[in-house]
Amino acid sequence: MLLVDVLLACHGKDSGDTAPEVFHPALDFLAPTDGSTVDAGDVQVSIDLHDFVIEAPESGQNLALPPALWLLESEASAHNESGTPAGYCELSLDGTVVTDMSTTQYTMTGVAAGAHTLVGHLLFADGDELETPVSETISFTAQ
Amino acid sequence: MRLLAVPIGVLGLVACTKAHDTDTGSGTATVTIVEPKDGSTVCGSPLVVDLDVENFVLVDPSTEDLTPGHGHVDMFLNGQAVDMEPSEHMRVPNVADGAYRLLVSLVNSDHTAIEPYAGDYVFITVDASVCDTGN
Numbered sequence: 565m566l567l568v569d570v571l572l573a574c575h576g577k578d579s580g581d582t583a584p585e586v587f588h589p590a591l592d593f594l595a596p597t598d599g600s601t602v603d604a605g606d607v608q609v610s611i612d613l614h615d616f617v618i619e620a621p622e623s624g625q626n627l628a629l630p631p632a633l634w635l636l637e638s639e640a641s642a643h644n645e646s647g648t649p650a651g652y653c654e655l656s657l658d659g660t661v662v663t664d665m666s667t668t669q670y671t672m673t674g675v676a677a678g679a680h681t682l683v684g685h686l687l688f689a690d691g692d693e694l695e696t697p698v699s700e701t702i703s704f705t706a707q
Numbered sequence: 708m709r710l711l712a713v714p715i716g717v718l719g720l721v722a723c724t725k726a727h728d729t730d731t732g733s734g735t736a737t738v739t740i741v742e743p744k745d746g747s748t749v750c751g752s753p754l755v756v757d758l759d760v761e762n763f764v765l766v767d768p769s770t771e772d773l774t775p776g777h778g779h780v781d782m783f784l785n786g787q788a789v790d791m792e793p794s795e796h797m798r799v800p801n802v803a804d805g806a807y808r809l810l811v812s813l814v815n816s817d818h819t820a821i822e823p824y825a826g827d828y829v830f831i832t833v834d835a836s837v838c839d840t841g842n
Binding site for chain 1: 784804806807830
């Protein structure tokens, strides 16, 4: 009986019969870094992501589906419920949204000299908040 | 019967553990990023990555052969999957300028991480201005 239990346990592990994978999306700024000083004008923004697939914000509905299914289909798709959470990063400079990042790189233009606050905020492709909101705030100086 | 089942059960546990072991007999599987160096500025067209893989047999990612100790390399830039190769030499085309965390990890042919985990990462800057210097 014990042998059967052992073999079943082993088989279950090998067949992928395990608990659902848990994701912990996170965001870090690689550039600019918190407290850094950069040249005014064009400022390169680089973000590092964990457990989050970055993609373009979603727009419109899947017209191949009945309107009644638009909400269900789009939410399941936009939230990538079958895998790693996916969406975009809303980037704000001094409280104003400057872009929705669909890659990990973006160049801000016309950044004035002075102190600035930069916020990155991860959102699902349909604009919904993640189950646990994820945002990162840094300060930098342009001169 | 009970006395017989216990030692056989222990053997079953050992066999079960061995099936997930990536040790091919000469050591634990490891991967190290040789190039680019941590903190370096490199060209992104293409981004050239050289690895040193030990105690692990690299096979085509499309294979369905789940032999322990066999698999491929997954590469990520800033947490985004960019390539999978059965090679220690990888070339990623058209990497945009910017700061990156380059991560590689050894995975089984079913794309799950090997156990124990084997990976390495470096922080690099990609800058097109160094491409003409042969970097």
